Amino acid sequence: MSEGELGRMAMAVLQPGFEGTEPPAWLRRALADGLGGVILFARNVAGLEGTAALAAKLRRERPDVVVAVDEEGGSVTRLEAAGGSSWPGNMALGVAGDEELTRRVARQIGRMVAAAGVTLDYAPVVDVNADPRNPVIGVRSFGSDPEEVGRHGAAWIEGLQSAGVAACAKHFPGHGDTVTDSHLALPAVRASREVIERRDLPPFRAAIAAGVRAVMCGHLLVPAVDALPATLSRAVLTGLLREEMGFEGLVVTDAIEMRAVAALHPPGEIAVRALAAGADAICVGVSSARGESVYALRDAIIGAVREGRLAEERLAEAAGRVRDLAAWYDAQAEARKAVARDADEGLGLAAAMAALRATPAEPPEPLTRAPLVVHLAARPSQAVGRATPLTLGEALGELLPGTVTAQMHDDGRLPDLRDTGRPLVIAVHDAVRHAWMRRLLEEALRARPDAIVVETGVPGPPAGRVYLATHGASTASARAAARWLAGGV
Structure with missing residues (x-):
């Protein structure tokens, strides 16, 4: 050759x-x-x-x-x-x-x-x-x-x-x-x-x-x-x-x-x-x-x-x-x-809704006031790359204008969660893998036992007044969780 x-x-x-x-x-x-x-x-x-x-x-x-x-x-x-x-x-x-x-x-x-x-x-x-x-x-x-x-x-x-x-x-x-x-x-x-x-x-x-x-x-x-x-x-x-x-x-x-x-x-x-x-x-x-x-x-x-x-x-x-x-x-x-020619409108949200699992299983009283959403998330892996999905806070903000968000990483400190006058939602991703995340979650729940916890990664032991698992961190899953919390189901 x-x-x-x-x-x-x-x-x-x-x-x-x-x-x-x-x-x-x-x-x-x-x-x-x-x-x-x-x-x-x-x-x-x-x-x-x-x-x-x-x-x-x-x-x-x-x-x-x-x-x-x-x-x-x-x-x-x-x-x-x-x-x-x-x-x-x-x-x-x-x-x-x-x-x-x-x-x-x-x-x-x-x-x-x-x-x-x-x-x-x-x-x-x-x-x-x-x-x-x-x-x-x-x-x-x-x-x-x-x-x-x-x-x-x-x-x-x-x-x-x-x-x-x-x-x-x-x-x-x-x-x-x-x-x-x-x-x-x-x-x-x-x-x-x-x-x-x-x-x-x-x-x-x-x-x-x-x-x-x-x-x-x-x-x-x-x-x-x-x-x-x-x-x-x-x-x-x-x-x-x-x-x-x-x-x-x-x-x-x-x-x-x-x-x-x-x-x-x-x-x-x-x-x-x-x-x-x-x-x-x-x-x-x-x-x-x-x-x-x-x-x-x-x-x-x-x-x-x-x-x-x-x-x-x-x-x-x-x-x-x-x-x-x-x-x-x-x-x-x-x-x-x-x-x-084969668009399947609404399928992404419907599929994400079908994956939601909550403890307790019945939906809570819908969120009617704009909440404080605290995100506890590790920095993304190289496999995820530059993807920037809608966060749960942003998704809730689409339904409840005025929603406030705070983003925490492993070097962060929780904001003051007492007497905020807002419902509290804590979003975590793969808390089962991160000791720092579990520690901050426990600290937050001591201050606010009424908080709702949303896990967007692999679920762990339920925590909070309501524990909602989305089984994923896509924009579709964020909107599905927000809709569920705001009483859209």
Whole structure:
């Protein structure tokens, strides 16, 4: 194979990010040189029309480019980052318990993603949330029961792909039983192979049976399968996912700049080892300003082939799977036209309402006066990124003008809560994970035992006069909670 042909194959397996809402010159050049894909982030989004225009410009340079995005709904959104997701996330859908509802929500997310010109949505998360302390999965999971996660994951995949956009089940072989964020360090799943088979793999099997077009591997250490991180493990990606589970679609890595793997090897070496293990596409969230880092990855892959460390046939197979995904997308043009006419008005709020759970179960006396809303929230993880969903205070302010809000982080102090003359609502997110949050909540409830507590993350023990769990922190969930509290149910 010539150097030029090898270079184009090496470029075909890369999916880099870039800055801005216009394709930079280096990206146009890279597409002409065979770049197979790109990933969009909030920094690239200028509304649906602007994003669609960007995707069209990318396809003018390379018609079969794979345009990918993280659009999970709930707390992880790129296309709606400016105002928060119109759709509840996975845990809310799991709690609602209606697979047809999940399918409908995913189809509408697919409608939005298709309108933006996206080929591949890095969703859904099908990790089983086995540890409520998990810092990066939590409400992104459909729940803690493998069968429920599998059923809702399959429904979500069917809904999204019915809109003519490829789905991607993540994070193989399962990121739910960890207490480490792989953006920051390498998590380890210490469970036995038997537990992994029974708990973590069933949702991926269900996703494969549902026809999912792609699977994203997690930067995870799973000693029961291999001593290498999953991203770099042939035993995980080829032995388990391909040979045992029969997956034939695209395997994509999580972003290789994440510290879980970036601390182990330089970027080019990670790309080479991941490809050799069985990955087909290398996700690179951050690229250098002039694209040198992308070409450095290409050169590392070419060098590994020339040195015999990466089989030419393996690289060709990976590039072929990227082309296959692009071909599948092209074949779905009629599905995308059909879904564009299929708006499901009010579905996001209705789905979020269906996920609300309160203790006691009966609604309290509706809030009729503008409350004080105290938000206790940790700073968002890198997975959430720049998303700025409507807060509960803002949502209540839409219904009860004059609502006052106070935002507290781990270094904050509560305002004086006594004799405010207002109802008090305390909003927490994942209090079960944060000792400082539980401490401030207890302090607030001592001062105001009449307070209403709203948990927007993974629920813990009920607290307050009323404890309302939304099972997610999207704009849809905030409006659902506000409506419930103001007597709109």
